[in-house]
Amino acid sequence: MLKRILSMSIVCLMLLMISACGTPxxxxxxxxxxxxxxxxxxxxxxxxxxxxxxxxxxxxxxxxxxxxxxxxxxxxxxxxxxxxxxxxxxxxxxxxxxxxxxxxxxxxxxxxxxxxxxxxxxxxxxxxxxxxxxxxxxxxxxxxxxxxxxxxxxxxxxxxxxxxxxxxxxxxxxxxxxRSFTVLIRNDLLKKHGYEMPKTFDEFINTVSAIGKAENIKVPFPMPWNDGYNKLLGSFIKSVEGNWKDADGSIKPYYLHSGYVDFLAALKKMYDTGVLAKDFSTAVYAEWEEAWVNGNYVATMYSMPLLAAYNEYVGKTVPGFEVALVPPLKGTIDGVYQAExxxxxxxxxxxxxxxxxxxxxxxxxxxxxxxxxxxxxxGVEGVNYKVAERSDDFVAVDPSFKSGLEGENVYSSAYRVGSSDKLNNSIGLKKNKEYLKIQSNFSSGRGDDFGFVYDENTFKSKNILTAMKDLIKVETIKVIMGQSSLDNWEKAIKQWYDLGGQDYIDDMTTQFKAK
Structure with missing residues (x-):
């Protein structure tokens, strides 16, 4: 998938629509x-x-x-x-x-x-x-x-x-x-075996193969997002179909289309209701449980870089475990051209x-x-999207990331609002070329939102926006980027719900419900 979750993730993309701006x-x-x-x-x-x-x-x-x-x-x-x-x-x-x-x-x-x-x-x-x-x-x-x-x-x-x-x-x-996917690699294994971060697909394949052989890993490059992620979302869909239907029988939007905070909230809801197994990494990776829980891989492709979750949960069983994001690779893999x-x-x-x-x-x-x-x-028209937060003081894992993020709007995936360049420009997502390079390292363009958008024409719970902005800056982003623990993430999500998060979910569900 989401090439394509959320195809949601809902979605990607899943999709059959093309993007552009204009009138009929x-x-x-x-x-x-x-x-x-x-x-x-x-x-x-x-x-x-x-x-x-x-x-x-x-x-x-x-x-x-x-x-x-x-x-x-x-x-x-x-x-x-x-x-x-x-x-x-x-x-x-x-x-x-x-x-x-x-x-x-x-x-x-x-x-x-x-x-x-x-x-x-x-x-x-x-x-x-x-x-x-x-x-x-x-x-x-x-x-x-x-x-x-x-x-x-x-x-x-x-x-x-x-x-x-x-x-x-x-x-x-x-x-x-x-980038329509994210490549993750075991940074601890790179250091252990003296390899530099690969820059081309050939370097990547050679490095992963060599480390896999040295570590005696049978499948050094599993790709769980095809099956594991779909199963995760499939469980979620089944859990809500029973009571998330409109009067006409159509299913309400279960992902809410509003950004990363919604996805974290959705995960938390699944976690609390037992839909998601208590071992977070096991649930996400389904049949790849052994590889992920035991850190038994070198690299993988995934569309949701929750690095803190990987590093914290898997790190409990693998001393020194550390996942890193691989910069966009140049070259070919399986004959597919991947030029920028x-x-x-x-x-x-x-x-x-x-x-x-x-x-x-x-x-x-x-x-x-x-x-x-x-x-x-x-299934909605006439929305007027606004970016709900700016990243002036965006926390960063590495100082080299910061210059591309300062002063720019928090990234909210183009998938949420249509993917044409002109539409993206209208909400300030493509004004900084350096920022584009940064976000492409973190995003699949579907579920990996560092921010969220809202429709100021219909969004009613304005007071929740302030709380959400603070949570994104203070805790959520830190967790995503590996600077804070999942315990703090869970506290932030609980605080968000306590502040009226369900009202926000209700608003967004109504906003995107087919008319």
Whole structure:
């Protein structure tokens, strides 16, 4: 997953939405006529013209299962109705398939002559050949010829450039964070065997292999986040489905989409109710219990760098145990290109069989605007996000981190509010390039939030914000970054609940509930 939790984590990402900012193509196309109509209305003394009404079109969509979408859930037809009202487009989800099965599924449907209007495919470099093949076969429409007014204005030029082919553009990019996972390594073993922190994938693989052989570790590089993390969240989901349902039967947001504090609170709730085993590390890593509890590994990939938890819990059984974050590695691993500018992880394209190109372009333009993204993914529109805390006095593990954090907003993942650069800029997340390098070392872009955002239009429990800010700065961040114990973390979370944390949860649940 969350490539993708939370896909929550909810989520990542899981997802099928792409990110960008702007208004529907329709609103742009009506701007000229609006001006003329306004002039006529003024002279005639009549009111301004109403918004354009579209004849509803149904588009068949095949996508990747990288996250849930509210208007594809039973009982949430109201969200689909609202999107149809805005764009004139109703989506018929032909199928939502796993990333590993997607290319084969598309080929099968093409061979069977099945008509699809929209598809979303993986944007990884290893899948770029598939994208090019679809273009060469004439299956995708060149969207440069379509009316998508926000295309050049709101999308990252580098991401668009990656999808250009023969002077054409055949897909809309969704941009991934600079790092979609976190690599952890046993720092104590690096020191013990005299190795430097690896800087490339080749160095990393050679170092891990050598240490694994020297330590007689059979699996030096386990990746528990695929199964262990999903099982953890799966247990949580099952525990709340029974009493976290709306009147229409749809499940309320169980992760609350508001940042790291919510995730810690959710973990604490699972811990208290017995959903999470009392041995925190055992519960998180499920079948990797032996490797993690006994420190029997050299390195791993994970999307939630709770370093203090690793160091404290595993350190009780392994003297000198110390996990460190590996800086972004350059090179290749398993043939997958991981260059820093390779940010496109999802491509949405219009097929040659599309029944209405104007409707498809209008839908793409709207759903990837801030308003459309919020409505389609979260089931809510009109939110006005604010960063709730600044990091002027952000505590840091190492002085080298501090310059990139001072004066900048506390990081809250782009996944929470849509992942376009323009939207991120609007809340100050991309103003400091050095800060970006720092946060990419700590974040998966999903659950690893160092801060949180709130909607000042609807958030009611303002008094809790101050308490939460203090808790983030004083205890929570210290724990995440390895400067404080989990005992202090638990005290902070308890204090947060005592100050009215449940009110905050209720507010956020209401805020993001599908309308």
């Amino acid at each position: 193509a329709a609103s742009n196309s009506s701007s000229g006529s609006s001006a003329a109509s306004s002039s006529e209305a003024s002279s005639a003394g009549t009111s301004a013209p109403e918004a354009e009404v579209f004849k509803e079109v149904t588009l068949r969509y095949l996508g990747i299962n990288w996250g849930d979408i509210p208007f594809n859930r039973p009982g949430n037809s109201g969200v689909a109705d609202r999107i149809a009202e805005k764009t004139g487009v109703r989506i018929d989800f032909v199928d939502i398939v796993q990333p590993t099965d997607f290319n084969e599924m598309v080929n099968l449907k093409i061979a069977a002559g099945e008509k699809l209007d929209l598809i979303s495919m993986s944007g990884d470099r290893k899948d770029h050949k598939f994208y090019v093949n679809l273009i060469n076969e004439g299956y995708l429409v060149n969207i440069k010829g379509l009316k998508i007014p926000n295309l050049e204005k709101y999308y990252n030029p580098d991401s668009l450039k990656l999808l250009n082919y023969n002077d054409g553009l055949y897909g809309i990019p969704r941009e991934a964070p600079e 500018n390779d940010k496109v992880y999802l491509i949405t394209a219009i097929t040659k069989d599309c029944v209405d190109l104007d409707a498809a372009s209008r839908y793409i333009d709207y759903v990837n605007s801030p308003e459309g993204f919020q409505l389609a993914y979260y």
